Amino acid sequence: MSAPDCTLCELPTDGVDVVDDEGNEFCCPGCRDVYAALGDVDVDADAVRERRRADGEDGDDADDSDDVPADHEATFLEVDGMHCATCEAFIETVATRTEGVSAASASYVTDTVRIDHDPDGVSTDDLSEAVSGLGYSAYPRDDAFARRQADNMATARLAAGVLVGMAVMLQYIVIIYPTYFAFPFYNERTLEYLNQAMSSTSGTYFFIVIAVLTTVVLLFTGKPILRGAYVSAKTRSPNMDLLVAIAAVSAYVYSTLAVIFVESPSIYYDVTVAIIVIVTVGNSYEDAVKKRATELLSDLTAVQVDSARRLTAESDAAGEAKAGETEEVAIDDLAPGDRLLVRAGERVPVDGEAVAGDAAVDESVVTGESMPVRKTPGDEVVGGSVVADGSLTVAVGPDASSSLDRVAELVWDLQSGNHGVQKLADRLATVFVPVVLGVAIVAAAANLALGNGVTEAMLVGLTVLIVSCPCALGLATPLAVAAGIRDALERSIVIFDDTVFERIRDATTVVFDKTGTLTTGEMEVVSADVDDDLLRLAAALEERSAHPVGRAIAAARASAGGGPGDTDASPAPSAVADGGTAEAAETGGGPEATAGDDSGEPLAVEGFESHARGVSGMVDGTEIVVGHPALFDERGWTVPDAIREAVAEARDVGRVPVAVGRDGAAEGVVVVGDELREGWEETVTALDDEGVDVVVLTGDDERAATVFSEHDAVSSVFAGVPPEGKAETIERLKASGLTVMVGDGTNDAPALAAADLGIALGGGTAMAADAADVAIVDDDLGSVATVFELSRAAGRRVKGNIGWAFLYNAVAIPLAVTGLLNPLFAAVAMGASSLLVVTNSSRALLDD
Numbered sequence: 128m129s130a131p132d133c134t135l136c137e138l139p140t141d142g143v144d145v146v147d148d149e150g151n152e153f154c155c156p157g158c159r160d161v162y163a164a165l166g167d168v169d170v171d172a173d174a175v176r177e178r179r180r181a182d183g184e185d186g187d188d189a190d191d192s193d194d195v196p197a198d199h200e201a202t203f204l205e206v207d208g209m210h211c212a213t214c215e216a217f218i219e220t221v222a223t224r225t226e227g228v229s230a231a232s233a234s235y236v237t238d239t240v241r242i243d244h245d246p247d248g249v250s251t252d253d254l255s256e257a258v259s260g261l262g263y264s265a266y267p268r269d270d271a272f273a274r275r276q277a278d279n280m281a282t283a284r285l286a287a288g289v290l291v292g293m294a295v296m297l298q299y300i301v302i303i304y305p306t307y308f309a310f311p312f313y314n315e316r317t318l319e320y321l322n323q324a325m326s327s328t329s330g331t332y333f334f335i336v337i338a339v340l341t342t343v344v345l346l347f348t349g350k351p352i353l354r355g356a357y358v359s360a361k362t363r364s365p366n367m368d369l370l371v372a373i374a375a376v377s378a379y380v381y382s383t384l385a386v387i388f389v390e391s392p393s394i395y396y397d398v399t400v401a402i403i404v405i406v407t408v409g410n411s412y413e414d415a416v417k418k419r420a421t422e423l424l425s426d427l428t429a430v431q432v433d434s435a436r437r438l439t440a441e442s443d444a445a446g447e448a449k450a451g452e453t454e455e456v457a458i459d460d461l462a463p464g465d466r467l468l469v470r471a472g473e474r475v476p477v478d479g480e481a482v483a484g485d486a487a488v489d490e491s492v493v494t495g496e497s498m499p500v501r502k503t504p505g506d507e508v509v510g511g512s513v514v515a516d517g518s519l520t521v522a523v524g525p526d527a528s529s530s531l532d533r534v535a536e537l538v539w540d541l542q543s544g545n546h547g548v549q550k551l552a553d554r555l556a557t558v559f560v561p562v563v564l565g566v567a568i569v570a571a572a573a574n575l576a577l578g579n580g581v582t583e584a585m586l587v588g589l590t591v592l593i594v595s596c597p598c599a600l601g602l603a604t605p606l607a608v609a610a611g612i613r614d615a616l617e618r619s620i621v622i623f624d625d626t627v628f629e630r631i632r633d634a635t636t637v638v639f640d641k642t643g644t645l646t647t648g649e650m651e652v653v654s655a656d657v658d659d660d661l662l663r664l665a666a667a668l669e670e671r672s673a674h675p676v677g678r679a680i681a682a683a684r685a686s687a688g689g690g691p692g693d694t695d696a697s698p699a700p701s702a703v704a705d706g707g708t709a710e711a712a713e714t715g716g717g718p719e720a721t722a723g724d725d726s727g728e729p730l731a732v733e734g735f736e737s738h739a740r741g742v743s744g745m746v747d748g749t750e751i752v753v754g755h756p757a758l759f760d761e762r763g764w765t766v767p768d769a770i771r772e773a774v775a776e777a778r779d780v781g782r783v784p785v786a787v788g789r790d791g792a793a794e795g796v797v798v799v800g801d802e803l804r805e806g807w808e809e810t811v812t813a814l815d816d817e818g819v820d821v822v823v824l825t826g827d828d829e830r831a832a833t834v835f836s837e838h839d840a841v842s843s844v845f846a847g848v849p850p851e852g853k854a855e856t857i858e859r860l861k862a863s864g865l866t867v868m869v870g871d872g873t874n875d876a877p878a879l880a881a882a883d884l885g886i887a888l889g890g891g892t893a894m895a896a897d898a899a900d901v902a903i904v905d906d907d908l909g910s911v912a913t914v915f916e917l918s919r920a921a922g923r924r925v926k927g928n929i930g931w932a933f934l935y936n937a938v939a940i941p942l943a944v945t946g947l948l949n950p951l952f953a954a955v956a957m958g959a960s961s962l963l964v965v966t967n968s969s970r971a972l973l974d975d
Contacts (some may be wrong), residue, residue: 129337130739133152133153134152134153134162134665135153135158135159135160135162135173135855135856136854137162137851138320138849138852139154140153140154143155145550147159147162151288155848155852156847157371157826157845157849157852158848158849158855158910160845160846160848161845161848161855161856164557164845165754165859165860169588181893184258184342185915186367186921190272195229195230196229196245197575198245199243199244199245200243200246201241201242202244203239203241204242204255204266204267205238205239205265205266205267205270205273205274206265206353206673207235207238207259207263207264207265207274207277208263208264208277208354209238209263212834213355213362213364213366215233216354216358217362218233218240218258218263219233219240219360220240221257221260222254222257222258223260224409225244225253226248226249227244227245227253227270227905228242228243228245228257229243229245229859230242230243230482231243236721239333240258240265242254243655248402250860255267255948264276264277264356269280269851269875275902278831281411281443282345284348284351284407285411286348287344287348287410288347288348288349288407289404289407290398291344292348292403293339295337295396295397295400296338296400297455297831298333298337298396302321302325303394305317305318306318306322318374323559325391326390331386332929334386334392335386337394337396339375340399341396341399342379343436344400344403345375345376345379345399345403346402347663348403348404348407349372349403349407351407352368352371352372352406353368353862355369356369356371356372356373365556365561366556366557369556370408370556370563370595371402371403371721373560373564374402374593374704375402375821376595377589377592377595378398378399378402378592378740378950379399380400381586381589382394385582389582393950395589396583396594398593398733398950398953398957399528401957401958403421405602405958406602409606410605410660412606412609414604420762424440434455434456434457434458434764435456435457436454436455436467436468436469437453437456437467437468438452438453438465438466438467438468438520438797439460439467441622453468454833457931458476458477461477462523463523463525464522465522465523466520467521467523468519469514469520470514470518470519470521471515471516471517472514472885473513474511474512474513475508475510475511475514475521476510477521478523478839479510479521479522480505480506480508480522480524481504481506481507481520481522482520482522483504483520484503484504484516484517484518484519484520484738485501485503485519486502486514486515486516486518487499487502487514487674488500488501488502488508488513489512489513489515489517490521491511496823499674500645502519503739505541506909507879508521513673515735516622516672517673517737533741544915559595561590563595563940566944567588567591567592570587570590571584571585571587571588571590572584573802574587574946585945586950587944590948591944592944592951593937593943593950593957594636594940594943594956594957595940601963602961602968603925603928603964604928606968607628607921607924607925607928607968608628608664608921608925609923610923610924610968610970610971610972611917611918611920611972614900614917614971614972615683615901615913618910618913619904619905619907619910620901620902620903620904620913620917621901621903622900622901623900623901623902624902625897627914628917628925629866629918630865630919631918632817632918632919632922633865634864634884635819635820635863635866636819636820636821636822636860636863636865637819637820637822637866637868637869638822638856638857638866638878638882639821639822639823639824639869640823640824640853640868640875641824641835642801642827642871642872643871643888644804644869644870644875644888645807645908647802647803647804648680648871649801649802650676650679650799651679651800652679652680652682652683652797652799653798653799653800653802654775655795656796657794657795657797658660658794658795658796659894661751661787661789662684662795662797663684663785664730664746664749665746665753665761665797666681667681667732667747667938668732668735668742668744668751669681669742669755670732671732671735671742671744672735672737672742674737676785677742678774678785678798679688679799680753680797680799690776690909698974699851722903722919730747731746732745733746738753738758739756741753741754741960743758749789749790750791751787751788751789752788752789752791753785753787753788755774756770756774756786756793756940758792759788765791765792766788766792766793767785768861770786770795770796771797774786778830779830780834781800782798782799783800784796784797784798784799785797785799801831804908806810806908806909807908808838808911809909810899811838811840812839812840814912815839815840815916816913820842821842822841822844822860823836823838823841823843823844824844824845824848824856824878825844825846826847826849826853827846827847828846828847828848829844829847831872844877850877853875853877853878856880861881861882861883863884864883866882866883867882867885867886868882868886869885869886870885870887870888871898872885879899880899884899885899885900885901886899886900886903887899887901887902887903888902888906894903901914913973924968924972927967928964928968931967933966935960939953939956
């Protein structure tokens with residue numbers, strides 16, 4: 128009988144004995160502590176989904192995860208073209224109507240849709256084809272070609288709109304407008320000729336050409352707008368696309384009917400062109416700014432691997448590889464029991480068990496633990512972790528899968544469920560659109576009732592639709608958001624999601640990861656109670672080690688000006704006896720190596736050995752040992768009580784102490800730790816002063832988080848929490864208000880994706896950035912507060928733009944209803960209003 132899953136995060140609890148007073152079992156003490164603090168919060172997938180749809184979206188899309196059959200698998204697709212909450216509902220509806228699909232969840236925030244389906248009945252290509260249509264384009268997330276195609280199509284739409292639109296407007300400026308106004312640069316005879324031409328058969332052909340060009344702008348360039356309007360109407364959620372489309376299509380239809388039925392017609396194709404092109408340019412500008420933002424993250428590296436070095440059948444019984452007896456294979460080709468060789472600096476491809484070797488393994492990318500863990504035969508090894516020194520032979524586990532891959536899948540799952548919010552303009556449109564339509568219809572009907580002709584009545588209604596300023600309202604949000612993204616870029620802050628500025632203003636809790644976020648994530652020497660000569664010898668020895676603690680000691684000595692300096696051999700991963708290959712052992716540079724002393728003279732390093740708890744060797748003829756007191760005890764060396772106490776005290780505050788000794792006795796202690804990031808106190812204090820609860824969430828031991836638990840601005844600290852537990856903790860915190868997560872590593876990615884809003888420091892991994900809504904490229908923790916400031920400023924800018932648009936409408940619509948404005952003047956007024964919005968949005972949001 129298998130052990131039950133963790134009560135909090137549902138990870139297996141095999142071999143773990145962590146139980147609370149009520150008998151609940153947990154995978155680790157961290158999950159137990161989170162459950163003790165937040166266990167009264169009831170969280171399940173359906174509740175999360177319903178909470179994310181609290182803005183009134185339709186819920187009839189068969190999105191209940193409980194209805195997903197056990198044999199169905201999840202496929203994640205990227206969908207180009209989603210840009211609002213109504214798009215999500217539409218995509219989910221289309222997907223679930225496909226035969227073989229049991230559930231779907233879409234997010235325009237991340238352009239992702241998760242589709243649960245029968246893999247035997249419907250393929251990924253079938254799903255992509257089913258979702259694609261009406262301007263949406265769905266493709267696998269790793270399909271770079273499809274993404275380029277989508278980008279090229281967007282560029283083509285914009286280029287066609289601008290170029291064809293210019294051709295239309297040129298005809299208006301040169302030929303049509305002069306028939307409305309007596310242009311001073313046209314003489315009377317020219318104007319008379321133009322009027323006669325417009326009334327002739329050739330004029331009709333001319334209007335047809337204009338109509339064809341306008342059709343290209345409306346149907347090709349304006350396709351995303353028309354699609355948004357259709358989806359808006361179908362889901363009964365009026366948005367700005369619907370308002371813009373109504374004005375553009377109304378002017379187009381009126382003009383087309385006039386060309387067909389009216390002699391010497393007044394056509395308003397220019398209105399259609401202006402509306403479509405202005406709104407498209409505004410949206411494209413926002414997209415271009417966001418695309419430029421993502422280019423700042425090109426230095427982030429992906430952490431998943433797609434191949435492994437498998438030992439062949441000729442390997443010896445101990446599982447060690449001889450020269451030429453390994454082969455490169457794809458991860459998908461691995462089978463349980465296969466033996467893999469993983470050398471220093473390489474990532475463990477999949478979960479498994481160490482069967483040979485001795486190495487320090489950095490599991491921080493998955494677990495969040497900042498210190499590498501020594502692995503020997505019989506120990507479990509986590510897929511995605513990195514061998515820091517030495518080498519390992521790993522037997523592939525029963526699932527032939529990686530914990531890192533499971534983290535990635537969890538991130539994708541959370542992303543596809545992270546629904547967006549309705550933008551302010553779209554929320555206003557739910558009321559404004561029906562009102563404008565109602566006013567236009569009433570105005571037209573009133574004109575008919577007063578005995579005016581059908582043409583005049585239609586003109587009044589059309590003028591109301593045009594003058595209702597769809598461009599200004601349509602540009603209000605994207606231009607203000609683009610200004611925010613632009614100003615953020617100038618401060619090395621990358622905004623991935625345009626809803627950030629609306630969501631973050633309501634934040635009640637900000638959760639910080641510890642390692643790499645509140646701390647630098649790099650090991651440094653904090654203190655060294657060792658005489659200078661012994662420290663010089665220890666640093667020379669540690670330069671042979673690839674362990675982070677050893678590198679910190681060597682680097683600290685070098686930075687002080689008396690360090691080991693340049694060597695004639697590269698650092699050795701470990702000893703030959705660590706179970707690795709002959710090739711791995713040879714990288715140590717042979718039995719002897721040299722390092723510089725204070726005077727630049729080389730120090731001879733002989734017999735270097737890497738142990739489970741330290742290193743040893745002969746340096747300049749002196750036997751040196753650096754490591755845990757237990758290593759000294761194993762060798763029969765003397766360790767004074769004062770040194771043991773200093774080691775214990777350093778460990779109690781989350782530091783990593785190592786004893787340093789020579790010739791049979793320990794003489795001092797070097798303390799290494801993860802340094803606190805500059806400005807962390809100011810950041811958490813500023814958030815606390817704003818009434819935001821600050822929570823620290825870490826995979827490290829609770830002793831390493833002592834400094835945070837003792838700070839007045841920190842509300843809670845949860846330590847020793849795995850990635851899945853972090854995501855579950857975020858879900859429980861979200862039940863009490865909007866929650867922001869700040870992290871930097873892959874192990875933070877599920878929590879970043881689960882949070883209402885995620886902020887990743889740029890020194891982290893690509894997966895963390897992919898899961899976040901904001902990335903801080905320069906690792907400046909103080910930029911977290913800047914994001915909040917930009918959010919508030921962008922909110923004020925959006926409200927200012929919308930306020931102007933409505934003030935304009937309050938004056939212009941009554942004039943249109945009374946017939947004091949015709950469509951031409953309405954279009955001019957609309958353009959002036961849009962220009963004002965553009966000018967207002969071009970200003971910087973924050974004063975430097």
